[in-house]
Amino acid sequence: MNTKTITASLAQLDEVAQEILFTHTNSRIFCFYGEMGAGKTTVIKALCKYLGIQNIPTSPTFAIVNEYYTPNNEPVYHFDFYRIEHPEEAINIGIFEYLESGNYCFMEWAEKIEEILEEEDKVEINIERIDEQTRKFTF
Numbered sequence: 001m002n003t004k005t006i007t008a009s010l011a012q013l014d015e016v017a018q019e020i021l022f023t024h025t026n027s028r029i030f031c032f033y034g035e036m037g038a039g040k041t042t043v044i045k046a047l048c049k050y051l052g053i054q055n056i057p058t059s060p061t062f063a064i065v066n067e068y069y070t071p072n073n074e075p076v077y078h079f080d081f082y083r084i085e086h087p088e089e090a091i092n093i094g095i096f097e098y099l100e101s102g103n104y105c106f107m108e109w110a111e112k113i114e115e116i117l118e119e120e121d122k123v124e125i126n127i128e129r130i131d132e133q134t135r136k137f138t139f
Contacts, residue, residue, distance in 0.1 A: 006137045007130065010042070016137055017046035020125065023139070027123045029099055031110030034127035039135050040108045043127065044078055047106060051076060059108065064093055076104040081112040090116065 004023060008016050020030070020043075030047075032040040041059040048056075052071040059080050060066040066078045077098050084090060090113045098105055099121070110117065110124075128136040 004139055008135060008137065009133050010039070010135070011133075013039075013043060013046040014050065017043065017050045020123075020137075020139060021047065021050060024123045028102060029105045029107070029117075029122040030125060031107050031117070031122050032125050032127065033111060035129065038127040038129045040127060041080075043125070043137075044106045044108070047104075048076060048078070051104065064090075065098070074103060075101070077101075077106070079105065079107040079110075081107065081109040084112050087113045087116045 004019075006016055006019060024030075032043065034040055045056060048068055053068045053076060054071075055068060058066065060078055061080045061082055064079060064081065064084070068076045068078065070076060079090075079095075079098075081090060095113065095116070099117075107113075110122075123139060125137060125139040128138075130136055
């Protein structure tokens with residue numbers, strides 16, 4: 001599998017989001033990795049904007065999953081697994097139904113449920129903070 005690395009400023013996130021989706025046109029499961037404050041939620045906001053979602057997404061830290069809709073009324077699921085202790089908690093909210101829906105699933109802190117995710121079905125996006133305004137994206 002080829003990996004791609006992009007170093008970009010926060011002002012260029014729209015272009016990064018476009019490149020992520022363009023590079024993975026047939027993928028629907030995206031896992032985001034990076035330290036707290038790396039920009040996982042911010043990138044997901046840019047991805048949702050690119051998909052035409054009008055309501056600006058917020059991190060579903062307490063709800064675990066937020067649901068947004070594209071202009072074609074297609075759901076997009078945004079997960080934040082930061083607060084879960086065990087992968088079973090994701091199973092209990094119906095994670096497999098979401099993942100098998102064929103809709104976009106953007107997952108923050110996916111390492112918390114890594115053991116239940118199918119390796120071949122997901123796109124891993126690593127975000128490294130270079131400085132206050134610059135990030136390195138590897139996917």
